Amino acid sequence: MLKPLELAHKLLAEVIVPEDVVVDATMGQGFDTVFLAKLTKNVLAFDVQEMAVLATRKRLAETGLSAQLILEGHEHVDKYVNKYVNKYVNKSIKAAIFNLGYLPKSDKRIITKPDTTLPALKKMLAMLEVSGRIALMIYYGHEGGEIEKCAVENFVENLSQKTYQVMKYAPVNQINTPPMLIMIEKLA
Ligand SMILES: C[S@@+](CC[C@H](N)C(=O)[O-])C[C@H]1O[C@@H](n2cnc3c(N)ncnc32)[C@H](O)[C@@H]1O
Known part of the structure; x- marks a missing residue:
């Protein structure tokens, strides 16, 4: 069976074509940047840590x-979609992936947080093309992770079912806190 990240990649690859943003x-x-860059040349990748950009x-x-590597928070995504991909005057994106948590082997205090994750997600949903998809890989075993997981779940559970299809996929018999996947597809 596919693991959550493998399923996320499979479901994103189903909709991404070479000209997509x-x-x-x-x-x-x-890892996800490379995965996306194999599918299209228009990849915008964000992180707040320089070591992430270098890696x-x-x-x-x-x-x-190749990809556009941007040393800034994903909550500023709207600014960059217009800047780097200016032929897309309608500022639309076809897909996105979030890996929520902290960067392995680095400062575990630098984590994604609901007060920036949710604004970023809202902006990307607004820019998402119909039939476009967003994958949210949620790692939540660290301090602050459970709060972010609850905030994201609460937000996506309240998205209109007329506009979005939202799915959840996670192991249920593993010890510790294995990551879970939330997948969103724009319907209209
Ligand atoms: C779980 S790691 C991502 C793993 C990555 N997808 C990979 O393939 O290796 C989470 C990353 O989110 C970054 N991050 C934290 N807050 C952020 C923000 N506001 N905008 C963009 N990245 C952020 C962290 O610096 C960290 O590198």
């Missing part, structure tokens, strides 16, 4: 791929 909201070590740049160089 897509967002990696949490660059980290660059991602290295990973892209190793694979011969």
Whole structure:
């Protein structure tokens, strides 16, 4: 069976075509950026840590791929979609992925937080094309993780079912706190 991140990639790959604009909201070590850059040349990747940008740049160089790496919070996504992909005058995106939590092997105090995650998600939902998808990988075993998980779940549970289809996928018999996936598709 697919693990949550594998399912997230599969469901995003189903809708992304080469001209699409897509967002990696949490660059980290660059795994998702590389995944997206294999599907389209218009990838915007965000992180607040310089080490994430450096790690991602290295990973892209190793694979011969490219993406716009942006050292800023994903809550400013609207500014950059217009700046880097100006032919897309309607500022739309086809897909995005969030990996919520902290960057492994780095400062565990630098975590994603609801007061920036939710504004970023709202902006990306507003920019999302019909039939576009957003994957939210939620890691919540760290301090602050449970609060963010609850905030995100509460937000997506209240999205209109006429406009969005929202799905949840997670292991139920694992010890510790394995990550869960929330997948959103824009219907109208
Ligand atoms: C779980 S890691 C991401 C893992 C990454 N997707 C990968 O493939 O390695 C979460 C990342 O979110 C970043 N982050 C925290 N707050 C952020 C924000 N407001 N905007 C963008 N990134 C943020 C952290 O610096 C950290 O690198």
